Amino acid sequence: MIAIRNLKKSFRNNTVLDGIDLDINKGDVVGIIGPSGTGKSTLLRCIDRLETPEEGEITIDGKTIPLSKHDRKQTLELRRQTGMVFQRFNLFERKTALENVMEGLVTVQKKSKQEAKELAMQELERVGMSAWSEHYPKHLSGGQQQRVAIARALAMKPQLLLLDEPTSALDPELVGEVLETIRSIANEGFTMLLVSHEMSFVRNVANRVIFLDNGKIVEDGTPEEVFEHPKSQRAKDFFAKMYLMKQPEYTI
Amino acid sequence: MQILAETNLFDFDLVIKQIPDLLKYLPVTLELAALAMCIGIVLGLLLAVIRLKKIPVLRQIAAFYISIIRGTPAIVQLYIAYFGIPMFLKYMNLNHGTNFDISAFPGFACAVFAMGFNESAYNAETIRAALGSVDRGQIEAASAIGMTYPQMLRRIILPEAMTVALPGLGNSFIGLIKGTSLAFTCAVVEMTAQGKIMGGRTYRYFEVYVSLAIIYWAVTIIVEQLLKFLERRLELPEQIDKAATSEAERQEEKEAENYKYDSDTKFEKKLSEQYST
Numbered sequence: 001m002i003a004i005r006n007l008k009k010s011f012r013n014n015t016v017l018d019g020i021d022l023d024i025n026k027g028d029v030v031g032i033i034g035p036s037g038t039g040k041s042t043l044l045r046c047i048d049r050l051e052t053p054e055e056g057e058i059t060i061d062g063k064t065i066p067l068s069k070h071d072r073k074q075t076l077e078l079r080r081q082t083g084m085v086f087q088r089f090n091l092f093e094r095k096t097a098l099e100n101v102m103e104g105l106v107t108v109q110k111k112s113k114q115e116a117k118e119l120a121m122q123e124l125e126r127v128g129m130s131a132w133s134e135h136y137p138k139h140l141s142g143g144q145q146q147r148v149a150i151a152r153a154l155a156m157k158p159q160l161l162l163l164d165e166p167t168s169a170l171d172p173e174l175v176g177e178v179l180e181t182i183r184s185i186a187n188e189g190f191t192m193l194l195v196s197h198e199m200s201f202v203r204n205v206a207n208r209v210i211f212l213d214n215g216k217i218v219e220d221g222t223p224e225e226v227f228e229h230p231k232s233q234r235a236k237d238f239f240a241k242m243y244l245m246k247q248p249e250y251t252i
Numbered sequence: 253m254q255i256l257a258e259t260n261l262f263d264f265d266l267v268i269k270q271i272p273d274l275l276k277y278l279p280v281t282l283e284l285a286a287l288a289m290c291i292g293i294v295l296g297l298l299l300a301v302i303r304l305k306k307i308p309v310l311r312q313i314a315a316f317y318i319s320i321i322r323g324t325p326a327i328v329q330l331y332i333a334y335f336g337i338p339m340f341l342k343y344m345n346l347n348h349g350t351n352f353d354i355s356a357f358p359g360f361a362c363a364v365f366a367m368g369f370n371e372s373a374y375n376a377e378t379i380r381a382a383l384g385s386v387d388r389g390q391i392e393a394a395s396a397i398g399m400t401y402p403q404m405l406r407r408i409i410l411p412e413a414m415t416v417a418l419p420g421l422g423n424s425f426i427g428l429i430k431g432t433s434l435a436f437t438c439a440v441v442e443m444t445a446q447g448k449i450m451g452g453r454t455y456r457y458f459e460v461y462v463s464l465a466i467i468y469w470a471v472t473i474i475v476e477q478l479l480k481f482l483e484r485r486l487e488l489p490e491q492i493d494k495a496a497t498s499e500a501e502r503q504e505e506k507e508a509e510n511y512k513y514d515s516d517t518k519f520e521k522k523l524s525e526q527y528s529t
């Protein structure tokens with residue numbers, strides 16, 4: 001189990017995360033939803049120590065690591081146990097798809113080139129990108145880049161995979177291939193925190209949904225509970241706004 | 253030309269004839285420039301990282317160092333190195349019991365260090381800008397897979413920053429080749445110094461300087477071409493062949509294309525009705 005305790009993060013006078021507690025079971029796929037600017041990205045970034053919170057700690061793999069203190073060794077250890085998939089892919093521009101996936105295996109896990117290459121090829125196959133292994137990011141479509149980025153994160157065998165709106169920088173016709181990739185890895189039992197605005201996808205793939213608002217977890221339950229029977233007014237308003245915007249699609 | 257030849261005012265043949273003699277000293281010039289450039293790049297990178305990472309104390313020292321170097325003429329720095337380094341070694345011998353052979357420390361080394369230090373201050377800015385131009389996303393991605401900063405620097409940041417810094421560093425290398433003509437201050441006989449000696453012998457100073465100008469110009473053109481070649485080498489390929497796709501992957505691709513989670517449109521519709529009322 002992964003436990004996050006009392007996570008607090010402010011940007012100056014703007015409190016973004018106000019004491020978040022979160023327990024994640026192994027194999028859980030937790031969907032995180034909420035209005036824009038409530039700190040969904042900040043939550044994931046704090047967990048990966050890309051952002052330094054004022055308070056909070058995480059227990060992962062039986063070890064408790066404070067998130068607020070900057071300890072180089074502990075930060076590296078934490079990052080080695082978590083994987084991150086970014087909204088804008090963030091592939092290494094001067095490396096091929098294969099080299100992107102191999103990079104962590106070679107430099108961080110100190111595997112031999114040969115072994116890293118084999119493992120990386122397997123990961124590329126998993127996301128359906130093995131035919132593009134020699135391509136550089138600039139040769140790949142956004143959806144393909146994101147699949148390579150997912151392979152890069154998976155290759156490190158993370159205890160926890162963090163995905164921050166993995167499809168929101170993609171053209172609509174490319175969203176499907178990435179969602180399908182995420183769904184298939186979710187089925188393989190990876191523990192994931194998934195921030196997404198694709199509500200129906202979250203419902204489909206997550207076994208637990210969290211609604212974040214004003215720095216707090218406002219709703220927490222199964223997709224049915226949160227989407228269909230939200231307890232808070234904030235969540236109801238959010239869904240109402242969301243689906244009101246979408247409505248014309250269905251009335252045609 | 254007729255008048256020039258008759259009056260013996262300008263001896264063009266001499267200009268050409270002297271070139272081989274001067275070229276014998278070209279290796280000295282190039283060695284000076286190359287070694288100074290190495291120091292300039294390594295030290296410049298160090299200064300750039302110190303300033304970029306805002307490392308306390310070192311950062312102030314770096315700023316002070318750059319300020320001094322940029323605020324003094326290169327020729328003064330060369331003289332200071334030429335007289336200062338032996339003095340420093342003497343001081344070490346006297347006070348710390350070391351046993352440096354001062355007379356063996358050549359002017360050549362003084363010139364290399366002085367020019368290398370000078371170069372480093374200017375390269376620091378070029379390199380810092382190049383390092384800063386690497387997009388934050390890649391750095392975050394490298395952090396997220398657990399790379400340390402030195403690993404990131406070597407494997408991700410530098411390869412990309414190098415392509416940005418190359419034109420600027422190339423330019424300063426060309427400047428440095430010509431700047432080596434100041435090495436006479438450290439009693440180094442390189443190409444220009446040799447030219448002066450030859451001019452002193454024949455009193456044909458004008459001709460010898462024209463010869464030198466031709467050589468420097470040619471060297472610069474060659475270096476420019478080398479840089480262009482290097483830049484092209486660093487470019488990523490335009491297009492790449494796709495490898496064969498396995499049957500399983502083709503299947504998956506099809507699946508992905510069709511993956512529109514059709515059941516969900518029903519779900520969205522249901523919710524939209526629920527919330528719109």
Ligand SMILES: Nc1ncnc2c1ncn2[C@@H]1O[C@H](COP(=O)(O)OP(=O)(O)OP(=O)(O)O)[C@@H](O)[C@H]1O
Nearest residue numbers: 011014016034035036037038039040041042043165
């Ligand atoms: N570096 C920063 N400096 C100051 N404020 C920041 C910084 N990063 C984020 N914020 C603020 O923190 C808040 C939360 O941002 P965050 O990106 O986590 O929101 P989000 O829930 O991911 O939103 P979205 O759905 O639009 O991606 C926002 O109000 C944002 O302005």
Ligand SMILES: [Mg+2]
Nearest residue numbers: 040041042165
């Ligand atoms: Mg966000």
